Amino acid sequence: MTIPFYKYQGTGNDFVMIDDRKRHFDSQNLALIQQLCNRRLGIGSDGLIVLREAEGYDFEMTYFNADGSQSMCGNGARCAVSYAYYLGMCGTKTRFLAVDGPHEATIQGSEVRLEMIPVRSFRQVEGDTFINTGAPHHVKYVENLPHFPVVREGAKIRYNKEVYPEGTNVNFVMPISDDTIQVRTYERGVEDETLSCGTGVTACALLYGKEKGIEEVTILTKGGTLKVCFKPDGMGGFEQIELIGPAQQVFSGTIHIKLEELAAV
Numbered sequence: 001m002t003i004p005f006y007k008y009q010g011t012g013n014d015f016v017m018i019d020d021r022k023r024h025f026d027s028q029n030l031a032l033i034q035q036l037c038n039r040r041l042g043i044g045s046d047g048l049i050v051l052r053e054a055e056g057y058d059f060e061m062t063y064f065n066a067d068g069s070q071s072m073c074g075n076g077a078r079c080a081v082s083y084a085y086y087l088g089m090c091g092t093k094t095r096f097l098a099v100d101g102p103h104e105a106t107i108q109g110s111e112v113r114l115e116m117i118p119v120r121s122f123r124q125v126e127g128d129t130f131i132n133t134g135a136p137h138h139v140k141y142v143e144n145l146p147h148f149p150v151v152r153e154g155a156k157i158r159y160n161k162e163v164y165p166e167g168t169n170v171n172f173v174m175p176i177s178d179d180t181i182q183v184r185t186y187e188r189g190v191e192d193e194t195l196s197c198g199t200g201v202t203a204c205a206l207l208y209g210k211e212k213g214i215e216e217v218t219i220l221t222k223g224g225t226l227k228v229c230f231k232p233d234g235m236g237g238f239e240q241i242e243l244i245g246p247a248q249q250v251f252s253g254t255i256h257i258k259l260e261e262l263a264a265v
């Protein structure tokens with residue numbers, strides 16, 4: 001079969017985009033999703049996003065990690081907004097549906113401001129912090145982040161079945177100044193470090209903001225700079241959380257897949 005696609009990236013977190021308004025794409029086929037995301041056998045990406053129409057919303061996005069598992073994805077959602085605008089499915093202000101519920105977003109030039117779900121709780125885990133920003137995130141402060149073994153140490157926490165039976169994404173954070181942090185993330189479902197993780201930097205920014213008593217944090221990632229703004233909810237959590245950064249269309253193409261030759265999952 002032949003599948004047309006677009007490729008997007010947001011601070012180096014890259015996604016295959018499928019316009020599935022005609023509902024031809026088989027999103028139950030995990031082997032197909034894995035093949036499309038495979039950097040040697042397919043198009044290559046950290047994840048794949050399917051866009052469909054949804055009643056009461058401009059569109060619905062369904063995000064799959066490169067291994068076919070599902071989650072919310074902050075950078076992916078920013079790219080999905082940019083793609084939906086390109087397709088004419090929304091204006092510069094949009095309301096859409098993702099796996100963690102409705103989201104609002106605004107396109108401002110090459111940047112997308114994405115409203116995230118409120119975060120009500122911060123859980124202490126073995127001296128670190130667990131935060132759910134739509135996706136599960138373990139946040140750990142480390143020294144000398146540029147030389148930190150993110151994949152080795154991230155995998156240990158990600159596969160700690162006693163603490164995280166469902167797995168988790170793992171973020172390593174180093175403060176740079178009073179309002180700026182550097183973050184590197186091991187992503188569940190990619191099972192590797194990615195250049196940036198939107199829900200992950202949101203979790204790190206909220207924790208840093210809580211500690212510093214500030215409402216805006218700048219985050220440096222390997223793939224570029226993101227900003228997160230938020231307001232305390234008066235009960236120890238945060239609301240009106242916005243993830244702000246660039247989203248870019250990189251290329252488009254058509255991939256030919258022999259369904260009968262896909263490896264069984």
Ligand SMILES: N[C@H](CCC[C@H](N)C(=O)O)C(=O)O
Nearest residue numbers: 071073074075135197198199
């Ligand atoms: N890169 C994504 C996160 C994907 C989450 C996923 N790895 C999981 O929770 O399984 C982001 O920008 O938010």
